[in-house]
Structure formats: structure tokens, C-alpha cells
Amino acid sequence: MTRWVSSVNKPENESSVLTMSTETDLLTPLSRQFFDGKLSTDDVLETTQTLQFPFADVHSREWYVGGLRVGYSDWRVNQRVQLDWAMESPTDVITLYINLQGKTTTRRILKERAFELGPHQHNLFYSPVNEGMLQSENDGLTTFMIQFSLDTFLGLSREANDGLKRFADQVVLQKPVALSPTTLYLTTGMRQAVTAIIQCPYEGGLKKLFLQAKTLELLVMQAEAASQTPPPAGGYIKTASDKERLWFARDYLTRHLASPPSLSQLAREAGINEYKLKRGFKEVFGTSVFGYLSDQRLELAKTELLENKRTAGEIAFTLGYSSLQHFSTAFKKKFRVAPSKVRA
Structure with missing residues (x-):
């Protein structure tokens, strides 16, 4: 059972706080079967749910295949909200959690402190008992997760890297554990995989293969991210505000690939000075x-070439390359194959 004890807060500069204490079971019938260990199917099962609260409209989607539960939840709030949550499961599940918007805190993973995920952050968790808190931003709270049954996860981790194997050892001992001791930032590849799952165009057997492939891809990318050396303590970017500005800058770049801003323009858009943008971007994103x-x-x-959407020349022009030759040279340097060979 997942219980949500909701505490709705007005903005911090207001002295009065409106508090509502309720308990709501948000689990769907399929999720109850999954957590009880009674859901067995080779087909993809999907369910959607829309809920209305005084403080938010909630839309969620779930996909089930084999020993996997994939969930996407989008909360559109009309005021800042804080939600305490607790999940009780008769069976062990491992959760790959991606926080897209808002803030998520879990209290049972680390003994010395709560584990907090901010916007665009992720980690892999296991705990026999789960509880924590969700906090919205001004307009919403968005989360994505993949939950593995115990047998499914142990099967996948058996041939994985050392980090996942150590994680699995703690799971077998039923000890609370996080894959990374610090929060991990969402990579572009992970974000694309999440979007692909949510917008999956396939049906039937192809959908099953697609979901299995993408969930495994996300686990691999997360394990790789966790294996990288974390930035040293006391880095240049210290405040949450500066980190949010850097994430805004990265998202702004992503939305303007065809006509990117200059460095000074990007700094103005993000509300950060140019030096801090250059140094901080490298520190946070590793490039x-x-x-x-x-x-x-x-x-x-590469995606457009694989999907046969446009020719290499059309893609080069749209993405702002000065010539097809310039595009082909850069493409071959990165992928070690010419654009003309991608469709072969």
C-alpha cells in the first residue's frame, strides 16, 4: 500500500500555512498485484489514472511486463505542496527513480541523513520499508520510475559491473542501499530513453521488446553514471540556485540546437555570469x-538518420552546420561511421 499524507504549504514568505492531513491509497489494482508478487504476464499491461485533489490534478501511467513495473506521474499543482509518503510491499522491489521536476526525499536508505533528489536527478534504491516526502515546484511535480522484482533484478545484475553487483549483495541481505552515495544527474541519453518509453508508438510484441530494451538501457546508463568518479567536494558550483540556472542553460541549448545562442546570450538567458556558466557547466555536466x-x-x-526522416544534407542544414562535409566529418569522428553508412 502507498499512503500519501499530504501537507499543503503556501509560499515561504507567507506566515500562515494551510495543512491538510489525509491518507490516500494511490495504488492501482495492477500495482497491488505486482507488489504482492501475484502479477504474472508475458504481455504488456498498461493502465492510466487521473486523480483530483484540492491542491493538484494528477495524471499517471503504468506499464507492466514480466518482472517490471514502469511508472510515470505528473502532478499539476495550484500551490506549493509537500506530500509525505510511505510504501509497504510484501515482496522486495528495487526502484530506479528519476526525479524530473520537484524534489523527492526518502528516509530509510541512509542512516545518517535523508536522501534527497532534486530536479533532473536519479538513483537506484532498495529498502524493505520505504517512506519519504515529495515537494512540488511552483507548477508541478513529475517523477518516473522503473521497479524490478527481486528475481528480475538479481538476474540482470549477475553479469553487471561491480557497482550493481555490490548493490545486489546488499539487496540479498535485505539491507537498505543506494547505488550511488550522492545524487546523479540525468544525462541526455537517459532523458531520451524516458521520453521514448512515455511516447512508445508500438503495440503488442514490439511494445514488449521496446519496453524491455529501454528499461535495460536506463539501468545500464545509470550504472555507468554511478561508476564515474563524482565531482570533488567543495566544487565551484555550491548553491542549488546556480545548479538550477545551469540546468536551465542546458535545456535552453537543447531546445535551440538549430540556432544556438552565443555564450554571452546563453548566460543572459540563464541569469548567470559567463565565467560561472563556462566553469559550472563543465563541473556539473562533464563537458x-x-x-x-x-x-x-x-x-x-543519428536518430533522424536511423528513422529515415531526412537526408544527411537536410539534417546538416537544419542543425546549422556550415556544409555537408563539415557535418560528415563531425559525425564520423563521434560515431566512427559516415552518415551515409548509418542506413545501410
Whole structure:
């Protein structure tokens, strides 16, 4: 059972706080069967749910296949809201949690402190008992998760990297554990995989293969991200506000791949000085602003080539390359194959 004890807060600069205490079971019949260990199907099962509260409209979607539960939840709030949650499951589940908007806190993973995920952050969790808190931003709270049954996860982790194997060892001992001791930032590849799952165009057997492939892809990318050396303590970017500005800058670049802003324009759009943008971008995302822009253009080009949407020349022109030759050279350098060979 998932219980939501909701505490609705007005903005911090207002002295009065409106508090509502209710308990609501948000689990669908399919999710109850999954957590009880009674859901067994080779087909893809999907369910949607829309709920209305005084403080929010909630739309959620769930997909089930084999020992996987995939969930997407979007809360459209009319005021800032804080939600305490608790989940009780008769069976062990491992949760790959991606916080897209708002803030999620879980209290049972680390003994010394609560574990907090902000916007665009993720981690892999296990705990026999789960409880925590969700906090919205001004207009919403959006989360995505993949939950693995115990047998499914142990089967996948058996041939995985050392980090996932150590994680699985703790799960077997029923000890609360997080894959990474610090929060991980969402990569572009992970974001694309999440979007692909939510917008999956396939049906039947193809949909089953697609969901299995994408969930495994997300687990692999998360394991790889966790294995990378975290940035040293006391880095240049110290405040949550600066990190949010850098994430805005990255998202702004992603939306303007064809006609990207100059560095000074991007700094103005993000509300951060140019030096902090350059140094902070490298620290948070592990690449320069120009390097990120180049990678995103090429990833988009590869996707369009694979989907036979446009010719290489059309893609090069749309993405702002000065010539087809310039585009082909950059593409081959990144992917070690010419654009003309991608469709072969």
C-alpha cells in the first residue's frame, strides 16, 4: 500500500500555512498485484489514472511486463505542496527513480541523513520499508520510475559491473542501499530513453521488446553514471540556485540546437555570469557548453538518420552546420561511421 499524507504549504514568505492531513491509497489494482508478487504476464499491461485533489490534478501511467513495473506521474499543482509518503510491499522491489521536476526525499536508505533528489536527478534504491516526502515546484511535480522484482533484478545484475553487483549483495541481505552515495544527474541519453518509453508508438510484441530494451538501457546508463568518479567536494558550483540556472542553460541549448545562442546570450538567458556558466557547466555536466551542443546535434542527427526522416544534407542544414562535409566529418569522428553508412 502507498499512503500519501499530504501537507499543503503556501509560499515561504507567507506566515500562515494551510495543512491538510489525509491518507490516500494511490495504488492501482495492477500495482497491488505486482507488489504482492501475484502479477504474472508475458504481455504488456498498461493502465492510466487521473486523480483530483484540492491542491493538484494528477495524471499517471503504468506499464507492466514480466518482472517490471514502469511508472510515470505528473502532478499539476495550484500551490506549493509537500506530500509525505510511505510504501509497504510484501515482496522486495528495487526502484530506479528519476526525479524530473520537484524534489523527492526518502528516509530509510541512509542512516545518517535523508536522501534527497532534486530536479533532473536519479538513483537506484532498495529498502524493505520505504517512506519519504515529495515537494512540488511552483507548477508541478513529475517523477518516473522503473521497479524490478527481486528475481528480475538479481538476474540482470549477475553479469553487471561491480557497482550493481555490490548493490545486489546488499539487496540479498535485505539491507537498505543506494547505488550511488550522492545524487546523479540525468544525462541526455537517459532523458531520451524516458521520453521514448512515455511516447512508445508500438503495440503488442514490439511494445514488449521496446519496453524491455529501454528499461535495460536506463539501468545500464545509470550504472555507468554511478561508476564515474563524482565531482570533488567543495566544487565551484555550491548553491542549488546556480545548479538550477545551469540546468536551465542546458535545456535552453537543447531546445535551440538549430540556432544556438552565443555564450554571452546563453548566460543572459540563464541569469548567470559567463565565467560561472563556462566553469559550472563543465563541473556539473562533464563537458563544455560547445561540447554539449555538438554532441546533442550529432545524437539528434543519428536518430533522424536511423528513422529515415531526412537526408544527411537536410539534417546538416537544419542543425546549422556550415556544409555537408563539415557535418560528415563531425559525425564520423563521434560515431566512427559516415552518415551515409548509418542506413545501410
